[in-house]
Amino acid sequence: MSTQSAGAGTVTAAAASPTEGTTPAGERQVAITRRRPVAAGIVELTLAAHPAEGPLEDWEPGAHIDLVLPSGTIRQYSLCGHPERPSEYVIAVLREPEGRGGSAEAHDRLPEGTTVTVRGPRNHFRLAGAERYLFLAGGIGITPILAMIREAVATGTPWTLIYGGRTRSSMAYTEELVELAALSHGDVVMVPQDELGHPDFATAFRAAPRGTAVYACGPEPMLLASEALSAELLPVGTLHLERFGAKTQTDEPTSSDQTDTEFKVELARSGRTLTVPADRRLIDVVREIVPQVPFSCEEGYCGSCETGVLDGLPDHRDQVLTDEERDGNETMMICVGRCLSRKLTLDL
Template identity: 55%
Template sequence: MGVDTVVVQSLLPTASQPSPSTVTLEVRSKHVVADGVVSLTLAHPDGVRLPDWTPGAHIDVVLPDGTARQYSLCGDRWDPYSYRIAVLRVPEGRGGSAYVHDQLALGARVGVGGPRNHFPLVPAERYLFIAGGIGITPLLSMLRQAQMTGADWQLLYGGRSRASMAFREELTECHGRRVQVAPQDECGLLDLAAWLSEPAPGTKVYCCGPAPLLAAVERACVGWPPYSLRTERFTAAAADPVRRAPFQVELRRSGQTVTVTRETSVLQAVRQAGVEVLSSCEQGSCGTCLTPVLEGTPDHRDSVLADHERAANDCMLPCVSRSRSARLVLDL
């Protein structure tokens, strides 16, 4: 797939963008919205106005046990006093979703950073939205924005079953025939060929969901005009490192050089040298630790940077990415 065919984006800050400060918000409501999915409404304890956000934005949520996770904002962006998120229980996960489902109670307070938007809705005449499971969350506000601006749009929404598909009734009640709900147990896999077989100039395709869905959509969009597709991933794509031998990382601002072994990430090596780098997911999917690269060639292993951003080699995510060259120089 050529670099001008698909733009893949996920939770991406710019290299110069400072990380937002964290504020304490209170859980005002908690509702089950599908099998294995709860919706939370967060607000400031003192009723303070919250930072504005745009469709596709997410927040960092620091739970009372110290766990930090990222969740897409899926509420009313014109409500200045509350944020809504939805959390899928992940049985094989690292414990954050289980804590939200089982322990996080009404009135509990959580730290919130952001919002940040690395999956923005760009202007277009027409949109095709494709969601898989909890991937519907960043698209909800995009649908409202497209509706508000008068753009033509359609949504293809898949999931394991109707009962597992969050906000399904809300979508069909509000948008009717623009929304096609296709549960896998009733319809099989999403019919991407029917939706994407004919390239459509002036149309942007937005997709969020599990990795197999994203891969299938990327294949289906190969013949589309450049930059027609934008996706957001939940986790970084697995990839073997290009360089297996140790390499050196110079921290230009701190004047130190560290050695990164096969068993150590760049982020770990930097922290062991006493240089703090803000991070969150440490899986290459949130973009919090994005770091400028001054010299050398990174081995990009994240699911955040678009193809053209990787080709520039002027930034990397040190939590998962490594080095193609024997030496990297980072602006740390």
């Protein structure tokens, strides 16, 4: 998962969740207690805590978990259930025929009764307080947005959802969304592409009253369009977004355009100082000493490998941390990050 955004008028909504910090979130076993289709190609899975292990970790809208599939593959899924139900997590998985196999495994190899491992939750897409909300969802991007809408309903905050999908049958939770709008100060605009084309975000941005916070999650073209429009039409800090993959590269220079150089990394808890050659990744060197360090995407957008920084100047190349978090240099994503000083000291 990534919450990186760029350009005037955009900001990442990121804040520590109850399970974030310099120590990677722990693992625990959960059981799949319910499966149900919620749209064409989308299955909802309810994951329940084992009674002997107590309630699951608390979470807030925008949070996601790592799901360790039977093959050992790790995938991130947004929590779309009810935070006030501590005995269960709910996720929804889109089958992606052109994907790397994780979604197919979740669909085909996780019947009810299966025990799986989860990590987290983590939250870099937290819903901040606002006078009103404009939610933008595309396809499976409705999952974190659904939990946010429930929060807006609970707090009595006015909200509007613009929800796009390829077809009406592929759009999950449509009936529940309409019900939530009827019970609150909400409005839902469904935009199936085969019937109505693409959503009109520009008009929605122009009409958004001052004090509106905009939250967006969906496919990369939708997010790029949202960023471009926000730079033109919205005040700085209005748009908050989450990606399900690495951001499309631009021609803008970044720290990662620099030539990689060798540096030292000290693992404070392990008492070891290692050399990271110019041609090796930091995470690969670290895992030789601390093999249990969690990782998943290895592209800097999921947040699984977030690690505390005790000293040194990181070269942040991820798409998770906000500008403020990068300036603070308290954590970094070691799958893509490097070092701008001679040595890094990590809380490992």
